[in-house]
Amino acid sequence: MHQIELRNIALEYASTENHVTALQDVSFSVEASEFLCVVGQSGCGKTTMLNIVAGFLKPTKGEILIGGKAVTGKGLDRGVVFQDFAQLFPWRTAQRNVEFGLEMKGISKEERAEIALRFLKLVNLEKFARSYPHELSGGMQQRVAIARALAYNPAVLLMDEPFAALDALTREEMQRFLVDVWRETKKTVIYVTHNVAEAVYLADRIIVFSPHPGTVKAQVKIALPRPRDTLSVEFLNYQKEVVYHIVERK
Amino acid sequence: MNRSRTRAALGALCSVGLACLIWEGFARSGLFAPALAPSLTLIVSALGRMVLSGAMLWHALYTLYRVLFGFVLASAVGVFIGILMGRFRRVERFFVPLVSVLMPIPSLAWVPVFILWFGLGNAATIALVFYAATFPAIFNTWTGVRSVNRLWIRSAEAMGADERALFQKVVLPGSLPFVIAGLRQAFARAWIAVVGGEMIAATNWGLGWVIFDSKEFLNTDVMMASLAVIGIIGFTFERLIFQTIEQRTVSRWGMVKTVRG
Numbered sequence: 001m002h003q004i005e006l007r008n009i010a011l012e013y014a015s016t017e018n019h020v021t022a023l024q025d026v027s028f029s030v031e032a033s034e035f036l037c038v039v040g041q042s043g044c045g046k047t048t049m050l051n052i053v054a055g056f057l058k059p060t061k062g063e064i065l066i067g068g069k070a071v072t073g074k075g076l077d078r079g080v081v082f083q084d085f086a087q088l089f090p091w092r093t094a095q096r097n098v099e100f101g102l103e104m105k106g107i108s109k110e111e112r113a114e115i116a117l118r119f120l121k122l123v124n125l126e127k128f129a130r131s132y133p134h135e136l137s138g139g140m141q142q143r144v145a146i147a148r149a150l151a152y153n154p155a156v157l158l159m160d161e162p163f164a165a166l167d168a169l170t171r172e173e174m175q176r177f178l179v180d181v182w183r184e185t186k187k188t189v190i191y192v193t194h195n196v197a198e199a200v201y202l203a204d205r206i207i208v209f210s211p212h213p214g215t216v217k218a219q220v221k222i223a224l225p226r227p228r229d230t231l232s233v234e235f236l237n238y239q240k241e242v243v244y245h246i247v248e249r250k
Numbered sequence: 251m252n253r254s255r256t257r258a259a260l261g262a263l264c265s266v267g268l269a270c271l272i273w274e275g276f277a278r279s280g281l282f283a284p285a286l287a288p289s290l291t292l293i294v295s296a297l298g299r300m301v302l303s304g305a306m307l308w309h310a311l312y313t314l315y316r317v318l319f320g321f322v323l324a325s326a327v328g329v330f331i332g333i334l335m336g337r338f339r340r341v342e343r344f345f346v347p348l349v350s351v352l353m354p355i356p357s358l359a360w361v362p363v364f365i366l367w368f369g370l371g372n373a374a375t376i377a378l379v380f381y382a383a384t385f386p387a388i389f390n391t392w393t394g395v396r397s398v399n400r401l402w403i404r405s406a407e408a409m410g411a412d413e414r415a416l417f418q419k420v421v422l423p424g425s426l427p428f429v430i431a432g433l434r435q436a437f438a439r440a441w442i443a444v445v446g447g448e449m450i451a452a453t454n455w456g457l458g459w460v461i462f463d464s465k466e467f468l469n470t471d472v473m474m475a476s477l478a479v480i481g482i483i484g485f486t487f488e489r490l491i492f493q494t495i496e497q498r499t500v501s502r503w504g505m506v507k508t509v510r511g
Binding site for chain 2: 054055056074075076078079080082084086087088089090091100101103104105132133134135148149152
């Protein structure tokens with residue numbers, strides 16, 4: 001059984017001018033504890049797909065199975081991390097941000113604090129538990145967001161370009177760090193990005209989306225041991241292959 | 251921080267001192283008869299006399315009672331309606347035209363109407379304060395709710411927040427910068443309304459009433475002393491209460507910049 005399965009997902013909507021097909025016949029599956037990256041040009045529908053899996057949008061056609069069960073709408077079985085640092089609640093400290101999902105689950109105060117501190121430790125921010133988001137750097141804020149999405153123990157982590165707004169050095173550090181967190185927590189990850197090198201560095205498998213209408217165009221399995229050497233010939237060949245799929249015309 | 255605070259206090263002292271000097275010059279210039287433009291010493295002694303006799307305290311307490319009664323009521327109603335407007339389309343459609351038409355009417359224009367309805371005394375003034383303060387509270391809260399970051403809502407929903415949790419833990423704190431701004435503006439308007447209302451609708455007590463009543467006996471020193479008290483109380487609320495609330499909440503959270511000076 002697949003951990004996540006998308007079956008013939010389509011999303012159409014009517015804009016003022018014309019009828020738009022944002023996604024058409026999108027089908028793929030993700031195995032438990034697999035790290036899947038979705039790449040494609042902007043406007044190819046990859047973020048829309050992620051929003052459907054997260055339950056923020058309803059597909060016009062098709063269904064989504066998580067752990068074998070069809071899901072509609074949002075659920076605590078999925079954690080979401082966005083690109084924008086502003087996703088954290090500015091009126092809550094780092095710790096209280098991480099506690100939010102646990103509060104919704106009705107977990108007691110003491111237990112919440114203990115779990116939150118454990119996850120802040122996982123992202124190396126235990127010293128900043130009492131800091132407010134605006135007192136943290138961009139990279140630190142995204143780490144809090146990751147801790148927050150993991151704390152209530154969802155099986156699936158959905159990430160929408162979480163490091164795109166960071167500077168290059170911090171981004172590399174965060175990618176290494178994310179691989180460590182993923183190996184430790186064994187979550188199933190769908191990670192949307194337009195950065196091919198990032199996808200090859202992170203993913204077990206890459207799905208390439210093509211636009212108009214957004215659909216799955218190719219899949220590339222990355223058979224490289226971790227930690228990956230971003231300058232090795234094999235790594236660069238994978239990058240070339242993925243880029244080739246992105247730019248190739250029908 | 252401390253140094254800039256000292257500097258701000260020094261600056262305030264300078265500007266107040268300069269204003270006093272200008273007043274004193276004006277009073278002694280002979281432009282008006284001394285009875286109409288009392289010198290600072292006369293004003294201060296009138297103030298001292300009224301404070302010592304306890305009269306000033308009672309006038310101020312009456313005014314504070316009226317303004318706070320009306321303001322608290324207006325805040326509760328205004329924030330409540332503002333939130334409903336921000337959350338429900340239908341409520342919004344109902345209230346927007348109403349608020350838009352009523353807000354620009356100066357509250358003092360209602361005084362004769364309120365006197366006819368409520369008679370002279372507390373009720374008319376409180377109604378006036380309520381009227382003046384409600385609309386800024388509604389308007390700013392409504393704007394605040396609409397400006398709540400969508401990502402906060404999405405994140406909260408993804409973490410299993412239901413409508414109630416979403417409202418209490420996201421929409422309310424998320425719109426707080428606007429709500430505080432609204433209450434601040436509401437208080438400023440309420441304070442203007444209460445003094446104006448007392449001049450016409452109050453009997454025997456209240457800072458506005460003292461000023462108006464002093465006109466009959468040419469007690470300009472009492473008028474000026476009461477004006478000073480009105481200014482000081484208004485300033486105290488603005489600085490001590492609203493600024494403190496702001497510093498401990500939205501400024502602390504980095505949602506608005508700290509105001510200095």
